[in-house]
Amino acid sequence: MGFNSPLYYNTLMNRLSKLMGALTVGAAIFFSGCYPLDPLNYEDLDAVVTVKSDPNFDFSDPNIKTYYLADTIIDLSEPGNSPAPVVDRQKVIQDIIKNMDMLGYTRLTGVDSLVANQADYLMLLSVNRSNNYYYSYWYSWGGWYGWGWYGYYPCCYYPPTSTISNVRTGALIVQLMDVKRLGQIDEQHLPEVWVGVVQGLYEGSAQSLNQRSSRGIDQMFNQSPYLKR
Amino acid sequence: MKKIIIAALLLASQAFCLMAQDANYTFRFTYDVAIPTGKFSRDYISKMSWRGIGFDNRWAIAEDYSIGFYLGWQVFYEQKSAVTQTNRAGDITATGDQFRFVNTWPIQLTGHKYFADEEAETRLWVGLAAGTAYSQRQTDLGLFSFVEKDWSFALTPTAGVDFKIGLYSALTMGLRYNWTTVASADFDYTYLNPFLGFRFIPN
Numbered sequence: 001m002g003f004n005s006p007l008y009y010n011t012l013m014n015r016l017s018k019l020m021g022a023l024t025v026g027a028a029i030f031f032s033g034c035y036p037l038d039p040l041n042y043e044d045l046d047a048v049v050t051v052k053s054d055p056n057f058d059f060s061d062p063n064i065k066t067y068y069l070a071d072t073i074i075d076l077s078e079p080g081n082s083p084a085p086v087v088d089r090q091k092v093i094q095d096i097i098k099n100m101d102m103l104g105y106t107r108l109t110g111v112d113s114l115v116a117n118q119a120d121y122l123m124l125l126s127v128n129r130s131n132n133y134y135y136s137y138w139y140s141w142g143g144w145y146g147w148g149w150y151g152y153y154p155c156c157y158y159p160p161t162s163t164i165s166n167v168r169t170g171a172l173i174v175q176l177m178d179v180k181r182l183g184q185i186d187e188q189h190l191p192e193v194w195v196g197v198v199q200g201l202y203e204g205s206a207q208s209l210n211q212r213s214s215r216g217i218d219q220m221f222n223q224s225p226y227l228k229r
Numbered sequence: 230m231k232k233i234i235i236a237a238l239l240l241a242s243q244a245f246c247l248m249a250q251d252a253n254y255t256f257r258f259t260y261d262v263a264i265p266t267g268k269f270s271r272d273y274i275s276k277m278s279w280r281g282i283g284f285d286n287r288w289a290i291a292e293d294y295s296i297g298f299y300l301g302w303q304v305f306y307e308q309k310s311a312v313t314q315t316n317r318a319g320d321i322t323a324t325g326d327q328f329r330f331v332n333t334w335p336i337q338l339t340g341h342k343y344f345a346d347e348e349a350e351t352r353l354w355v356g357l358a359a360g361t362a363y364s365q366r367q368t369d370l371g372l373f374s375f376v377e378k379d380w381s382f383a384l385t386p387t388a389g390v391d392f393k394i395g396l397y398s399a400l401t402m403g404l405r406y407n408w409t410t411v412a413s414a415d416f417d418y419t420y421l422n423p424f425l426g427f428r429f430i431p432n
Contacts, residue, residue, distance in 0.1 A: 033332040033365050034280065034304045044308075047325035047371025055320060169372060199371055223313055223322045 043212050046200035048219045052226075057178065057193040059226045066106045067176070068119035069096065074126035076173075082129040083168045086206045087213050089127075095214050096125065096174065099221040104229030121193075122177040129170045129202055137162035170202035172213060174220065194227070196220035255295075257401050259283040259426030263303050267419045273366070274329050280304035283424055285339070293343045298336075299358050299385075303422070305331040312370075328369040333418050335362040335383050335407060350393050354403075358385040362409045364418050381418060383409040391428055399428040 052059075073089050097107060100123075108119045116122055174196040181191035198216030202209070221227065261281030265274050281304065287297035306329065313324040337360030345352040362383040368375045389403020405422035 033330070033367070035330050035367065036280070036304065036306045037328065038308060044326045045371050047323060047373065049321065049323045051322075052320040055318075201372075219324050223324055 042201045042203045042208070046198070046212055046216060048196070048198050048216050048223065050194070050196045050220055050224050053192045053195055054178070059193070064120040065104075065229060066108050066119045067100060067121035067123050068108050068116040068179070069093070069100075069123040069125070070116075072125075074124065076126050076128040077130065081131060083131060083170070083202050085127075085129065086202075087127070087170070087172075087209050088206075091210055092125065092172065092213060092217065095217040096123070099217060103221060103227050117179060117182070119179050122179050122182065124173075124175040124177065126173045126175075127171065128173070130168070132167040132169060134165045134167065135162065136165070168202040169199065170209075171197055171199040172216065173197050174217075194224065196224070253289040255287050255289075255428055255430050257283070257285040257287075257426050257428045259285065259401065259424040261301060261303060261405075261422055261424045263305065263407075264421040264423075265305065265419070266421060268415075268417050269331075269419050272416065274305045274307040274331060276305070276307040278303055278305045278420075281422070281424075283426070287339070287341060289347075292346070295339075295341045295343070297339045297341075299339050299360075301333075301335040301422075303331075303333050303335075303420070305329075305333075305420075323370055325371045330367040330369075331364060331418065333362050333364040333409075335385070335409070336360050337362075337383055337385060339387075341387075348393075352391040352393075352399070354389055354391070356387040356389075358387060358405075359383070362407075362418060364409075364411075366416075379411045379416075379418075381409040381411045383407060385422075389424075397430040401426050401428045 071093060073092065075085075077085075100107065105121075108115050175190075175192050176194040178191040178193050184191065198213060198220060200212060200216075204212075259282065261283050263278040263281055264270075265276075265278075281302060283299065283301040285297065285299050287295040289295045309327045309329060311324065312327045313322060315322040335358075337358035339356055339358040341354050341356035343352055343354045360383055362381050364379045364381060366377040366379065385405050385407050387403060387405045389401055391399040391401045393399045402425045403423075405424065407418070407420050407422050409418040411417060
């Protein structure tokens with residue numbers, strides 16, 4: 001049967017028509033979209049987000065000069081169900097202080113709450129580490145049996161393959177509160193005027209996590225030029 | 230939306246079986262690449278896409294003219310490093326690597342003019358397609374994902390050439406210019422679309 005013979009083409013068209021049916025099903029599956037990715041490093045998924053929480057707050061007020069930062073980082077992680085802490089907390093605090101110094105603020109120190117009340121900003125630091133478990137399974141295809149045959153071959157049973165994945169994430173949260181309005185706070189309305197978040201995968205060595213954390217803190221203040229004195 | 234698309238595809242596959250019996254009918258499968266242009270390239274993805282397919286159906290209505298419809302699928306992707314973006318209100322700023330994806334499916338009616346006989350060894354043609362394109366634009370930043378879905382108007386001038394390789398088949402190649410615009414006009418999915426594939430004449 002020659003390549004150009006009508007019989008060959010009738011056969012070809014018949015097969016192509018069947019193939020179209022299979023392609024239609026395949027296309028329907030893939031119509032949800034194709035999302036190709038290049039190989040990734042952990043830090044490729046780091047993100048830094050800053051928000052002006054109070055749209056009416058005047059960051060340019062020249063009377064704002066000082067802040068109070070306790071030597072404590074609040075841990076929001078679920079006890080017993082979170083990745084172990086690795087990031088150097090003192091380094092985090094030092095990075096924050098360095099950036100606030102560069103922006104022109106003066107840190108008020110002391111453990112007396114009176115000191116905190118004299119500052120213009122109250123700065124709160126918190127961290128959140130999470131385990132995120134994902135369960136998935138799939139059935140193997142029956143295989144490809146050559147031209148003229150498509151679909152699931154009924155002879156064999158392929159048991160499903162299942163996996164459990166844990167995506168460990170971490171976030172560092174920095175909040176600035178307007179101390180002048182601290183007296184007006186209730187549980188629903190904190191006088192937060194600015195918040196910065198460094199978020200990413202909580203993976204890699206301690207050194208790498210510390211570097212990513214420092215880089216994120218620097219970026220948090222770099223992208224908030226309105227905080228500069 | 231997915232149900233409509235699946236139903237349309239099933240209908241199209243059945244119609245295809247019937248169309249294959251029509252003597253005036255030809256169809257083309259093409260491998261498409263795409264080069265983003267205009268706002269699409271400037272504001273979102275500039276990287277060339279190597280993932281695309283096209284299915285071009287034509288019916289001869291005169292010796293040198295045909296009408297038909299075109300279905301395509303093009304996938305764009307680009308990773309932009311350390312992008313800082315602020316929202317329009319100016320109160321939220323985000324920095325990180327952005328993973329940008331666009332899946333776009335043109336669905337168009339076509340008309341073509343040919344400059345040689347069907348039997349010619351080399352057959353030049355030009356055409357114009359008009360219709361719509363359904364597009365999904367996804368931006369991943371860190372652990373967040375933002376998805377936009379658009380139906381856009383699509384107008385596509387095309388030029389190509391067929392090289393006969395058999396009694397009922399030909400190699401086809403050419404260039405489309407996909408001009409698509411969304412209603413908000415702040416974005417478009419315009420790209421150049423070189424293609425290479427096969428033309429079949431069902432017998």
